[in-house]
Amino acid sequence: MDSTCKINAAMSIWRRLSLFVLASSLCLCLCRAEDSAMENIVTEKKAEESHRQDSADLLVFILLLTLTILTIWLFKHRRCRFLHETGLAMIYGLLVGVVLRYAIHVPSDMNNVTLSCNVNASPATLLVNVSGKFYEYTLKGEISGSEINDIQDNEMLRKVTFDPEVFFNILLPPIIFHAGYSLKRRHFFRNLGSILAYAFVGTVVSCFIIGLFMYGCVLLMKQIGHLGGDFFFTDCLFFGAIVSATDPVTVLAIFNELQVDADLYALLFGESVLNDAVALVLSSSIVAYQPEGDNTHTFEAMAMLKSFGVFLGVFSGSFALGVATGVVTALISFTFTKLRELPLLETALFFLMSWSTFLLAEACGFTGVVAVLFCGMTQAHYTFNNLSPESQDRTKQLFELLNFLAENFIFSYMGLTLFTFHNHVFNPIFIVGAFLAVFLGRAANIYPLSFLNKITSNFQHMMMFAGLRGAMTFALSIRDTATYARQMMFSTTLLVVFFTVWICGGGTTPMLSLFLVYCRQKYSGFLQQSCLMMDFLCVRLQIGPDGVEMRSTKQESAWLFRIWYNFDHNYLKPILTHSGPPLTATLPACCGPLARCLTSPQAYENEGQLKDSDSDLILNDGDISLAYGDITVSTDATGAHTSGTPVGGVAVNSDEALDRELAFSDHELVIRGTRLVLPMDDSEHPLPLDSHRHKNETMS
């Protein structure tokens, strides 16, 4: 396999010498020496130079993040809600991108050598024999013909470009894990049916609608000759998949700040998070669509089925792996209870086990990010209950920080990329088409499914509006920018992300206010004294003026939750955590010995009082109104119960606990209602007691 290679090289090593006297004196000394040691020193020098450059690049990002943080603080301090921190990070990124692109001119020293070989192989490792010395090179990737000149021109710009795999292997996992770990689980499981429908059916529908619409655009562009390269239907579908991943960040941050209803929050958050996972797997299975023979871009049933198989296999495999590692961690923390005395070890173990989920999934060929999501959810549901209070705080804070840093890094990088990426293809027709398609796709996702799920129109509009595109969409689109089609997709995706984050993200607060005002006008006769947010929540629960229909929807859609809850409460929680009831009470009598063997001593102590750290309710003892199924228990400030059912008593019976669980939603409504405030308003308006009493009467 001998062959002739050509080396076209011009070398200049001391591109930017150093700024410092000492270093430059060293260099001078090096320049004069011309012996055999010269080469080694030159190589070392080059490696050092490259390392310095890398450090400087990373420093730019770190300083950018620092600046973002300071500005975020300023914004929060001044209560500006029209721009979210991620939007801000993008703006800073844009500014730095402009500076790098236009203000800094680096003389193009050609540090690269092009070897032309007529071989049909591109090995992962290359050994180059340079006059007797061997140098090792590693494959970085293919470069398109047009890029070759760019490489020598835009050395500086290419330097600030990260390997796209960094996003999938370093930045996305903590974000997604944090999402899973901080999911409000009670509300998530209660809305599981709706969330799954949105995430699976909705995403697939959205993907195909966007794909079809974009294919129409592409055909149009081909007709009028606006297309500069190949663009197949699979490319369109791929585009559909990547822009179907919605980002929970911006809208939810605002929701959280305004303390919007927990169910709407759970619905949006759960949908966005699962959405990402589905879109990721969907896009990889579209890439895997490979019909046999020459017609690589025609429809073929077998290949289609295979792609579908890939989707199911990868998704369920990642799911199983994530849950399995979560369960293993829960079991470890369940077994080694004394570990609670050493929070450092506990936190380290938790972190390592969660990380190993990602690595294990990647090593097995599944999708690490998806596995990490389900691992996070399992950890939150089981392991979290076994941790010491200090470790609970530590793990939460650790992932909160990692999530914050990774997210802002991605968004500032996004801004930077608009100017530093050098293969942008902006096609007006495609861009306009994409915006329309994204809108249509989201509408096709939300409205029909919302009809099935019996969610009110206000909720629907809000969800429609909250469909931002963010980190996952960006990461998926930058992963492969080799072909013309992919480059066009990438440029368009960037614009879609910018638009949704700035316009939709920035518009959330006004939108919320708009809906609230609308609600108030409609129901102004019914609830006069309660605050505006309250109305919004009532509308959701379909409380008529007579309160008859209340809670009917919830009960209907709760069958999935009911099955899951029973199984989880009776078997999984007792086996995996110390916070469930003893197994001896929940397993049938015939399994007595097994149950006794598996039950931890703590469980018996818990028998009377269920400790589930899962709760996100702040119960105010002086003002509680718990609804047990159809019985309403009201306690007044003195703590006397107006009903016979004891509050906080024995709740081992799973049906009773479930009812209580379901009823928490309404309870929380009441409690929350007293705390909700109008957006942009600092002072809290406690609900007057009169209106509260009125409400209780309505409910019972």
Next chain:
Amino acid sequence: MDSTCKINAAMSIWRRLSLFVLASSLCLCLCRAEDSAMENIVTEKKAEESHRQDSADLLVFILLLTLTILTIWLFKHRRCRFLHETGLAMIYGLLVGVVLRYAIHVPSDMNNVTLSCNVNASPATLLVNVSGKFYEYTLKGEISGSEINDIQDNEMLRKVTFDPEVFFNILLPPIIFHAGYSLKRRHFFRNLGSILAYAFVGTVVSCFIIGLFMYGCVLLMKQIGHLGGDFFFTDCLFFGAIVSATDPVTVLAIFNELQVDADLYALLFGESVLNDAVALVLSSSIVAYQPEGDNTHTFEAMAMLKSFGVFLGVFSGSFALGVATGVVTALISFTFTKLRELPLLETALFFLMSWSTFLLAEACGFTGVVAVLFCGMTQAHYTFNNLSPESQDRTKQLFELLNFLAENFIFSYMGLTLFTFHNHVFNPIFIVGAFLAVFLGRAANIYPLSFLNKITSNFQHMMMFAGLRGAMTFALSIRDTATYARQMMFSTTLLVVFFTVWICGGGTTPMLSLFLVYCRQKYSGFLQQSCLMMDFLCVRLQIGPDGVEMRSTKQESAWLFRIWYNFDHNYLKPILTHSGPPLTATLPACCGPLARCLTSPQAYENEGQLKDSDSDLILNDGDISLAYGDITVSTDATGAHTSGTPVGGVAVNSDEALDRELAFSDHELVIRGTRLVLPMDDSEHPLPLDSHRHKNETMS
């Protein structure tokens, strides 16, 4: 510059196909397709394969760490102190190394291609033209002739080998920062003179003694023909520098657990930490020793001076940068006080600023690790006081976790390397010589300097014994293993680290007991009822039976501390933190307007009560005895003062505060004396009140 290249390649891409049906069906489909898309897919497949392999390798380490954590817990639980967690991590690493080396055999598929070019250049980026397509390759480093065959043989072993720069850029910085951040500052500054003497003079002395001794060994080896390659005096000096870096980890963990005297702790810790920094800069300035002309390995005064200049320049530059970033962070947290309401932003800012220190230093050509150390110390001294209590916890916990993970990772990797590194050169004479030299070097470091610093012989023996070699030594020795000399050094260094960590680390507890027993026998007549540890501490303070000499040494060596303390207390703390006295009180009257401008409103509030979170004392109000210079204030359980000086009153006068600061040492002695316990003993022996009274009388 055209030239002929040869490509010797044999390709087999599907080395280990996948384990999963879906993936293999995909591959089958790929195999059959032979169109132009083939190449792309092959490249993608290879990249995927390589990614999977990387994930699997990292997974091995993560699981190793998990196992280590579980075993550490078991050890702590069972109170086994003969083996520290780092020693344990090494053992696990060794076991995995043995398995990888001997149990797993990977068929040697040659994935590498060797291109031989007769050019005198090895560019950083290489473009290879493979039949019309361009692939980008990046330079990984030079490979010695002997390694070329190894590369193809030991693909598997090379895979688990990390780039040595990972240690310097990812793993060492958090360890060193954490060391700086968790330094007990009061004790550190009080012993600053001794610590600086040990760290600078001691390390340089140790380096040269080891270098000279090893050069003797090398000459001997040359005589009897045991040397297989070049070994110059600079190499010997380099070896001296890298094995002079002592590791605080193991011994200090045990010290901490046993609550040994804070001054001994500060002395050892400060010395070890600064030691690392000095050794690092020293080794790089030895490498920078480059005499002109042909005689590259002879002595030349100019080159020597230059090396010395490099040492001073790099060290002071890194120091200045580290302190500067720390001060900037302190100023930011001082200015944006409202940031305290958002601990997440505060923590993120702290983390980013500390990281940017590292990057800035690297980008400027200084040593990031050294800069990070001083940054950590500055952050702890100033920024820490401005943080909200929650952020103080968060930052501490974050760096504690990072430090823990990085440290255990390095130590398990160390164990692994003994079997997986494939260019070991074990030379018996060199190894024996190295052990002797390390012993001699440490002795020459500790004993003469201790004599100057008036430190008792027990302390000296303990410090001699505590000179473990750890992460820094390893990282320095693995950084460059290209030449024969460096390979021999690396293998020997590994053995030195193993020996010191296992034997010295494991022997700390018995050693401490030994010294204690010795002390007790000597002074048994003087303090009968106090616990053994107490004696040990008394010996250090040179309390004669009549208590006359007490505190004289401390007063003598405190002049450096006194100058520093005055400056820091009067000017730096008020400018950089909210915890100092107001500047208006400390600056001369002529600077009144400036002082008023710079003083924060909080400072006036603090005027009466100095809040310095620096304190590591737990004051028990019922049993306090504070010595103000020569006046002893004793409070009994009722809180009545037996002296007129108010406790906790106005202490703005810096002399008074300084006296109090200095006096804390003795105070702490008393307090600590009551809490110290014998090693391996669970129950605490509170000092009987009688002996305590006796002690107070002795002191006053």
